Amino acid sequence: MAAAAIRIDDLVFRWRPDAAPAVKLAKLTVDAGKSLFLHGPSGAGKSTLLNLLGGVLLPERGRIEVLGQVLGDLPAARRDAFRADHLGFVFQQFNLLPWLSALDNVLLPCRFSRRRAQRAGEPDAAARRLLAALDLDAAAHGAPAGELSVGQQQRVAAARALIGRPEIVIADEPTSALDAARQDAFIDLLLGEAKAAGSTVVFVSHDLRLAAHFDEKLALTVGADA
Numbered sequence: 001m002a003a004a005a006i007r008i009d010d011l012v013f014r015w016r017p018d019a020a021p022a023v024k025l026a027k028l029t030v031d032a033g034k035s036l037f038l039h040g041p042s043g044a045g046k047s048t049l050l051n052l053l054g055g056v057l058l059p060e061r062g063r064i065e066v067l068g069q070v071l072g073d074l075p076a077a078r079r080d081a082f083r084a085d086h087l088g089f090v091f092q093q094f095n096l097l098p099w100l101s102a103l104d105n106v107l108l109p110c111r112f113s114r115r116r117a118q119r120a121g122e123p124d125a126a127a128r129r130l131l132a133a134l135d136l137d138a139a140a141h142g143a144p145a146g147e148l149s150v151g152q153q154q155r156v157a158a159a160r161a162l163i164g165r166p167e168i169v170i171a172d173e174p175t176s177a178l179d180a181a182r183q184d185a186f187i188d189l190l191l192g193e194a195k196a197a198g199s200t201v202v203f204v205s206h207d208l209r210l211a212a213h214f215d216e217k218l219a220l221t222v223g224a225d226a
Protein backbone atom coordinates (compact mmCIF):
# COMPACT_ATOMS: atom_id res chain seq x y z
CA MET A 1 0.00 0.00 0.00
CA ALA A 2 1.35 3.46 -0.88
CA ALA A 3 2.15 5.76 2.05
CA ALA A 4 -0.43 8.46 2.67
CA ALA A 5 0.84 12.01 2.33
CA ILE A 6 -2.39 13.37 3.81
CA ARG A 7 -4.88 11.62 6.07
CA ILE A 8 -7.92 13.35 7.48
CA ASP A 9 -10.49 11.82 9.85
CA ASP A 10 -13.69 13.29 11.17
CA LEU A 11 -12.63 16.90 10.60
CA VAL A 12 -14.76 19.83 11.73
CA PHE A 13 -13.67 23.47 11.66
CA ARG A 14 -15.76 26.55 12.53
CA TRP A 15 -14.63 30.13 12.35
CA ARG A 16 -16.87 30.98 15.31
CA PRO A 17 -18.36 28.65 17.93
CA ASP A 18 -21.91 29.62 16.91
CA ALA A 19 -21.29 29.45 13.13
CA ALA A 20 -21.96 26.51 10.83
CA PRO A 21 -18.83 24.46 10.11
CA ALA A 22 -16.75 26.03 7.33
CA VAL A 23 -15.23 22.57 6.76
CA LYS A 24 -16.71 19.20 7.65
CA LEU A 25 -14.93 16.23 6.17
CA ALA A 26 -15.38 12.66 7.37
CA LYS A 27 -12.40 11.14 5.59
CA LEU A 28 -9.72 12.00 3.08
CA THR A 29 -6.57 10.13 2.13
CA VAL A 30 -4.14 11.30 -0.51
CA ASP A 31 -1.34 8.89 -1.32
CA ALA A 32 2.20 10.20 -1.70
CA GLY A 33 2.94 11.40 -5.22
CA LYS A 34 -0.73 11.74 -6.23
CA SER A 35 -2.55 14.90 -7.24
CA LEU A 36 -5.89 15.97 -5.74
CA PHE A 37 -8.29 18.43 -7.36
CA LEU A 38 -10.36 20.19 -4.72
CA HIS A 39 -13.37 22.03 -6.05
CA GLY A 40 -16.61 23.63 -4.94
CA PRO A 41 -18.37 26.99 -5.06
CA SER A 42 -17.21 30.17 -3.39
CA GLY A 43 -17.54 29.82 0.39
CA ALA A 44 -17.40 26.00 0.34
CA GLY A 45 -14.33 26.03 2.58
CA LYS A 46 -11.57 25.29 0.08
CA SER A 47 -9.11 27.91 1.32
CA THR A 48 -10.00 27.06 4.92
CA LEU A 49 -9.15 23.40 4.26
CA LEU A 50 -5.81 24.40 2.70
CA ASN A 51 -5.00 26.42 5.81
CA LEU A 52 -5.87 23.38 7.96
CA LEU A 53 -3.59 21.21 5.81
CA GLY A 54 -0.80 23.74 6.28
CA GLY A 55 -1.33 23.83 10.05
CA VAL A 56 -2.14 27.55 9.89
CA LEU A 57 -5.51 26.67 11.43
CA LEU A 58 -6.25 23.77 13.79
CA PRO A 59 -9.42 21.68 13.72
CA GLU A 60 -12.11 21.96 16.34
CA ARG A 61 -12.60 18.21 16.03
CA GLY A 62 -10.84 15.41 14.21
CA ARG A 63 -7.36 14.68 13.04
CA ILE A 64 -5.15 15.89 10.22
CA GLU A 65 -2.03 13.89 9.55
CA VAL A 66 0.48 15.23 7.05
CA LEU A 67 3.48 13.04 6.17
CA GLY A 68 2.70 10.93 9.24
CA GLN A 69 2.70 13.96 11.55
CA VAL A 70 -0.52 14.92 13.38
CA LEU A 71 -0.40 18.70 12.99
CA GLY A 72 -2.33 19.40 16.19
CA ASP A 73 0.39 17.60 18.20
CA LEU A 74 2.99 20.24 17.28
CA PRO A 75 3.37 23.57 19.09
CA ALA A 76 2.90 26.60 16.82
CA ALA A 77 6.60 27.27 16.15
CA ARG A 78 7.19 23.63 15.16
CA ARG A 79 4.13 23.74 12.90
CA ASP A 80 5.61 26.80 11.16
CA ALA A 81 8.93 24.99 10.69
CA PHE A 82 7.15 21.84 9.46
CA ARG A 83 5.26 23.92 6.89
CA ALA A 84 8.43 25.65 5.66
CA ASP A 85 10.29 22.33 5.41
CA HIS A 86 7.66 20.15 3.77
CA LEU A 87 5.00 22.26 2.03
CA GLY A 88 5.20 24.54 -0.99
CA PHE A 89 2.37 27.02 -1.58
CA VAL A 90 1.10 28.77 -4.69
CA PHE A 91 -1.25 31.44 -3.40
CA GLN A 92 -4.30 32.81 -5.22
CA GLN A 93 -2.70 36.26 -5.52
CA PHE A 94 0.80 34.73 -5.79
CA ASN A 95 2.09 36.81 -2.81
CA LEU A 96 5.41 37.58 -4.49
CA LEU A 97 7.60 40.30 -2.99
CA PRO A 98 7.32 42.86 -5.79
CA TRP A 99 10.68 44.57 -5.22
CA LEU A 100 12.63 41.29 -5.28
CA SER A 101 13.67 39.71 -8.56
CA ALA A 102 11.87 36.65 -9.89
CA LEU A 103 14.91 34.60 -8.94
CA ASP A 104 15.09 35.93 -5.37
CA ASN A 105 11.38 35.25 -4.90
CA VAL A 106 11.93 31.62 -5.93
CA LEU A 107 14.82 31.36 -3.47
CA LEU A 108 12.78 32.58 -0.45
CA PRO A 109 11.79 29.10 0.85
CA CYS A 110 15.50 28.17 0.93
CA ARG A 111 16.10 31.13 3.25
CA PHE A 112 13.35 30.01 5.64
CA SER A 113 14.15 26.30 5.58
CA ARG A 114 17.59 24.73 5.68
CA ARG A 115 16.03 21.46 4.56
CA ARG A 116 14.58 23.04 1.42
CA ALA A 117 17.98 24.65 0.67
CA GLN A 118 19.77 21.33 1.09
CA ARG A 119 17.27 19.47 -1.08
CA ALA A 120 17.60 22.15 -3.77
CA GLY A 121 21.29 21.26 -4.10
CA GLU A 122 22.71 24.48 -5.46
CA PRO A 123 19.70 26.77 -4.84
CA ASP A 124 20.52 29.41 -7.45
CA ALA A 125 20.92 26.84 -10.21
CA ALA A 126 17.81 24.97 -9.01
CA ALA A 127 15.77 28.20 -9.12
CA ARG A 128 16.95 29.00 -12.64
CA ARG A 129 16.24 25.47 -13.80
CA LEU A 130 12.71 25.58 -12.37
CA LEU A 131 11.97 28.98 -13.90
CA ALA A 132 13.18 27.73 -17.28
CA ALA A 133 11.19 24.49 -16.94
CA LEU A 134 8.10 26.57 -16.17
CA ASP A 135 8.74 28.58 -19.33
CA LEU A 136 9.89 31.88 -17.87
CA ASP A 137 12.34 33.56 -20.25
CA ALA A 138 15.85 33.89 -18.81
CA ALA A 139 15.58 37.64 -19.49
CA ALA A 140 12.82 37.87 -16.86
CA HIS A 141 14.72 36.03 -14.09
CA GLY A 142 16.38 39.21 -12.82
CA ALA A 143 13.34 41.49 -13.23
CA PRO A 144 11.49 42.74 -10.15
CA ALA A 145 8.49 40.46 -9.67
CA GLY A 146 6.19 43.50 -9.57
CA GLU A 147 7.07 44.28 -13.19
CA LEU A 148 6.13 40.84 -14.53
CA SER A 149 2.88 39.94 -16.29
CA VAL A 150 0.29 37.90 -14.39
CA GLY A 151 1.25 34.76 -16.32
CA GLN A 152 4.94 35.32 -15.54
CA GLN A 153 4.20 35.96 -11.87
CA GLN A 154 2.28 32.71 -11.75
CA ARG A 155 5.31 30.81 -13.04
CA VAL A 156 7.52 32.45 -10.43
CA ALA A 157 5.01 31.53 -7.71
CA ALA A 158 4.97 27.91 -8.92
CA ALA A 159 8.78 27.71 -9.03
CA ARG A 160 8.90 29.10 -5.48
CA ALA A 161 6.46 26.39 -4.32
CA LEU A 162 8.51 23.65 -5.98
CA ILE A 163 12.07 24.61 -5.02
CA GLY A 164 13.75 22.17 -2.63
CA ARG A 165 11.26 19.43 -3.57
CA PRO A 166 8.70 19.83 -0.76
CA GLU A 167 6.74 16.61 -0.26
CA ILE A 168 3.46 18.51 -0.68
CA VAL A 169 2.57 21.35 -3.05
CA ILE A 170 -0.61 23.29 -2.35
CA ALA A 171 -2.04 25.57 -5.01
CA ASP A 172 -5.04 27.81 -4.30
CA GLU A 173 -6.83 28.74 -7.53
CA PRO A 174 -3.64 29.89 -9.21
CA THR A 175 -4.97 29.90 -12.77
CA SER A 176 -8.11 32.02 -12.54
CA ALA A 177 -6.47 35.01 -14.29
CA LEU A 178 -5.53 32.97 -17.37
CA ASP A 179 -7.41 31.88 -20.47
CA ALA A 180 -8.31 28.19 -20.85
CA ALA A 181 -5.35 27.15 -23.04
CA ARG A 182 -2.84 28.83 -20.74
CA GLN A 183 -4.52 27.32 -17.66
CA ASP A 184 -4.08 23.82 -19.12
CA ALA A 185 -0.47 24.48 -20.09
CA PHE A 186 0.34 25.85 -16.63
CA ILE A 187 -1.23 22.87 -14.83
CA ASP A 188 0.69 20.42 -17.02
CA LEU A 189 3.96 22.19 -16.20
CA LEU A 190 3.18 22.31 -12.48
CA LEU A 191 2.13 18.66 -12.33
CA GLY A 192 5.08 17.56 -14.46
CA GLU A 193 7.58 19.26 -12.15
CA ALA A 194 5.78 17.99 -9.03
CA LYS A 195 5.84 14.45 -10.38
CA ALA A 196 9.56 14.70 -11.17
CA ALA A 197 10.14 15.79 -7.55
CA GLY A 198 7.80 13.09 -6.17
CA SER A 199 5.57 15.78 -4.61
CA THR A 200 1.91 15.29 -3.74
CA VAL A 201 -0.25 18.11 -5.15
CA VAL A 202 -3.45 19.62 -3.76
CA PHE A 203 -4.93 22.04 -6.28
CA VAL A 204 -8.01 24.18 -5.66
CA SER A 205 -10.30 25.58 -8.32
CA HIS A 206 -13.92 26.44 -9.03
CA ASP A 207 -13.39 25.30 -12.58
CA LEU A 208 -14.42 21.66 -12.96
CA ARG A 209 -13.06 21.61 -16.50
CA LEU A 210 -9.56 21.39 -14.98
CA ALA A 211 -10.36 18.22 -13.01
CA ALA A 212 -9.25 15.91 -15.83
CA HIS A 213 -5.58 16.74 -15.14
CA PHE A 214 -5.67 15.22 -11.63
CA ASP A 215 -5.56 11.72 -10.09
CA GLU A 216 -8.24 12.35 -7.45
CA LYS A 217 -11.16 14.77 -7.02
CA LEU A 218 -12.92 16.07 -3.95
CA ALA A 219 -16.01 18.29 -4.00
CA LEU A 220 -16.79 20.61 -1.10
CA THR A 221 -20.20 22.23 -0.79
CA VAL A 222 -21.29 25.29 1.17
CA GLY A 223 -22.26 24.46 4.76
CA ALA A 224 -22.32 20.78 3.90
CA ASP A 225 -21.67 17.37 5.29
CA ALA A 226 -18.96 15.62 3.35
Ligand SMILES: Nc1ncnc2c1ncn2[C@@H]1O[C@H](COP(=O)(O)OP(=O)(O)OP(=O)(O)O)[C@@H](O)[C@H]1O
Pocket: 015, 022, 040, 041, 042, 043, 044, 045, 046, 047, 048, 049, 206
Ligand atom coordinates in the same frame (compact mmCIF):
# COMPACT_ATOMS: atom_id res chain seq x y z
N1 LIG B 1 -10.86 34.72 8.36
C1 LIG B 1 -12.15 34.32 8.41
N2 LIG B 1 -12.93 34.65 9.44
C2 LIG B 1 -14.24 34.26 9.51
N3 LIG B 1 -14.84 33.53 8.56
C3 LIG B 1 -14.11 33.17 7.49
C4 LIG B 1 -12.73 33.55 7.35
N4 LIG B 1 -12.26 33.05 6.17
C5 LIG B 1 -13.29 32.40 5.60
N5 LIG B 1 -14.41 32.46 6.38
C6 LIG B 1 -15.71 31.85 6.10
O1 LIG B 1 -15.53 30.43 5.94
C7 LIG B 1 -16.34 29.96 4.87
C8 LIG B 1 -15.44 29.25 3.84
O2 LIG B 1 -14.56 30.24 3.24
P1 LIG B 1 -13.36 29.83 2.30
O3 LIG B 1 -12.60 31.08 2.00
O4 LIG B 1 -12.64 28.68 2.90
O5 LIG B 1 -14.15 29.32 1.02
P2 LIG B 1 -13.60 29.01 -0.46
O6 LIG B 1 -14.29 27.75 -0.88
O7 LIG B 1 -12.12 29.01 -0.46
O8 LIG B 1 -14.15 30.26 -1.26
P3 LIG B 1 -13.54 31.02 -2.57
O9 LIG B 1 -13.72 30.04 -3.70
O10 LIG B 1 -14.43 32.21 -2.69
O11 LIG B 1 -12.09 31.36 -2.28
C9 LIG B 1 -17.09 31.16 4.31
O12 LIG B 1 -18.37 31.17 4.90
C10 LIG B 1 -16.26 32.34 4.78
O13 LIG B 1 -17.06 33.47 4.98
